[in-house]
Amino acid sequence: MTKPRILVLGSSNTDMIIKLARIPRPGETLLGGKFTTAAGGKGANQAVAAARAGGDVAFIVRLGKDMFGDQALAGFKADKIDTRHILRDAKTPSGVALIFVAGSGENSIAVASGANARLTSADVRAAEAAFPGSKALVMQLETPLPTVTAAAKLAKKHGVPVILNPAPAPSEKLPPALLRLVSILTPNETEAELLSGIKVTDEASAREAAHALLKQGVETVIITLGAKGAYLHNARTSGLIPGRKVKAVDTTAAGDTFNGALAVALAEGRDLSEAIRFANVAAALSVTRLGAQPSAPARTEIERLLK
Numbered sequence: 001m002t003k004p005r006i007l008v009l010g011s012s013n014t015d016m017i018i019k020l021a022r023i024p025r026p027g028e029t030l031l032g033g034k035f036t037t038a039a040g041g042k043g044a045n046q047a048v049a050a051a052r053a054g055g056d057v058a059f060i061v062r063l064g065k066d067m068f069g070d071q072a073l074a075g076f077k078a079d080k081i082d083t084r085h086i087l088r089d090a091k092t093p094s095g096v097a098l099i100f101v102a103g104s105g106e107n108s109i110a111v112a113s114g115a116n117a118r119l120t121s122a123d124v125r126a127a128e129a130a131f132p133g134s135k136a137l138v139m140q141l142e143t144p145l146p147t148v149t150a151a152a153k154l155a156k157k158h159g160v161p162v163i164l165n166p167a168p169a170p171s172e173k174l175p176p177a178l179l180r181l182v183s184i185l186t187p188n189e190t191e192a193e194l195l196s197g198i199k200v201t202d203e204a205s206a207r208e209a210a211h212a213l214l215k216q217g218v219e220t221v222i223i224t225l226g227a228k229g230a231y232l233h234n235a236r237t238s239g240l241i242p243g244r245k246v247k248a249v250d251t252t253a254a255g256d257t258f259n260g261a262l263a264v265a266l267a268e269g270r271d272l273s274e275a276i277r278f279a280n281v282a283a284a285l286s287v288t289r290l291g292a293q294p295s296a297p298a299r300t301e302i303e304r305l306l307k
């Protein structure tokens, strides 16, 4: 089977993590930490997840012309991602996240978006050649909203369905002009509440929130509910697609893996419920392992657990 073409637009970050007894107070220097780096950023996580799940992925992102950008690019190439539309910014550093993780599990994260914040509508238009023939455009909210909207418009022009993962949670409701261009919106519980004004605690409230989002112009809403799975709602169907039971080790990027795998399953022609089942399995596998991109499963692993 030929791999379906998936276009991902979004962010790439390098996560720099120090694990230490507790989070340092302002002005304090705390010794004794253990340092690791990991490839992250929601766009990059979703691109990698889609590539491993079986997509022929092209990624639109802006990286700095620095060591972190070089490393990210090498990672995308290793996952056979089409990097022709990746831009390098000589003036701005690559995106980084500085993360403290305390012994208690509590964390504190500071993000410098860097080049991610400089991905413009003009950049998107320059990458128009990537749109025709793509089976889905997958986006998140770590790049500027006008850029996301410009890409959604181009997708509409070329008949490419838009999957928008409204994460991280936006500080205000999304413009209706953008939502009307979205085929599938995939908030988690917090994002669904922020965007709909309805607190999501169970199936009934998930349905209510999804319904409110449908009224804002989206075609289909899928609210991810952690270990419980995901709630699907559109004009034709509604219901919970249960998650796969696993021993959770690290849920970082569970949502990103879900979105990447969902895009591939839909692009291969599965119906919505089947595609969510596939995405639930991929995301469940990712929570059994540490890290963001390192935890995204290969297609063979997803198929094994799907049976």
Ligand code: ATP
Pocket: 167, 188, 189, 223, 224, 225, 226, 227, 228, 229, 230, 243, 244, 245, 246, 248, 251, 252, 253, 254, 255, 256, 258, 279, 280, 281, 283, 284, 287
């Ligand atoms: P994150 O921010 O950690 O990436 P999220 O808040 O965006 O995640 P969730 O709703 O927590 O997204 O999870 C996304 C999907 O991952 C769920 O719909 C489910 O398929 C899977 N998942 C998450 N947590 C678990 C778990 N403990 N066990 C099994 N599957 C899980």
